[in-house]
Amino acid sequence: MDIVERFLNYTRINSTTVPGAGHLPSSPGQTELAHLLAGELRGLGLAVEERQHSIVVGTLPSNVKDASRKVPTIAWVAHLDTSSEYDTDTHAAIVDYSGGDIILNPARDIVMRVDEFPELTDYIGDRIIVTDGTSLLGADNKSAIAEIMHAMQTLQQNPGIEHGDVKVVFVPDEEIGLLGAKALDVASLHADFAYTLDCCAIGEIVYENWNAGEFHITFQGQTAHPMSAKGKLRNAVLYAQQFISMLPPGERPEHTENREGYYWVKSIHGTVAEAKIVLDIRDFTQSGFEHRRKFVATLVESFNRLHGVHTVTQNYKPMYRNAAESLQGPNRYPVDLALDAMKAIGVEPRSIPMRGGYDGAVLSEKGLPCPNLFCGAHNFHSIYEFLPVGSLMKASEMVVEILRRAAKV
Known part of the structure; x- marks a missing residue:
């Protein structure tokens, strides 16, 4: 199956995540x-487990003939869900891009303009997959799914490409x-390291992201009729x-960028x-993150001293840690392997600090080192999300090249 056809097929399934659903997926x-x-993986010759929570794990056995060579087992991880900004069905289209603005929806006058998205000019002469302006495209993360599946198809059709054991893992509700x-049982994969393909433009590689935590803070008031409310x-x-x-x-x-941390009030609701409120804290360093966590806790204590005990209560939960902590020393190998593979296929790597989280941050913390590689898409979580076909194909080529190079160890 053509990689573009694969991707378009996946976008036709509405897999929008539902915040607060209380069940997984x-x-x-x-x-x-x-x-x-799961069915497609079986068709490609992989042994497949359909686990609880709609987690899919496929295994492609090594074809390395020399049993004395120790070849790493690599897991490729992508998420099934798309973000909840829009829950409408995706109606994708392919544009042969020759420059200028792209009219996504003439009836609604929805246009992707070059002056707002200048990166479009990097893809003149390419085909670009876009939406009709009424939904997300879902390239986050269905492009990665298509890229991994196409890589498995490539290996099946080219048995001369040596590779070690390959794990293909699809998980729900990343967003x-x-x-x-x-929820994934990492130890059961028996993998040496992993990759996600969940960052944006061609060449991007992430091995550094936020430390992240979330506060749910509740304020207690006292009602009274306005006629007798004083005091x-x-x-x-x-x-x-x-x-x-x-x-x-x-x-x-x-107000922040690059490695600058922040406090983010994400929601507020209530009555007298x-x-x-829901308050997120983010920081790239552990010391900076702890400073922010303690600052909020101190603010809660001070507020109660000011307004009375139990006026405000907090419930804190950690979300994920910076993957950089788990990608040092020997665990740096998957990063270097990916950098070399990108260069080998003619892609210039660009390391970026990721101002967000990805599944690999959790997997790395669990003991499975996991950098994050480009999937080729732009404008995640937006109706202006787009995916150049050339980037889609290069990402899949990168997967194959990493597996091929790892088998030469």
């Missing part, structure tokens, strides 16, 4: 996609807290507002009686 479309992929990776009314909404104003104003996502 959070949406039936992810299970539908998992069943489809709402890396939940599938957290009695305690407004939880205003408490939440005051608390937010005490966070460093310049350390928000909209009770109000709640």
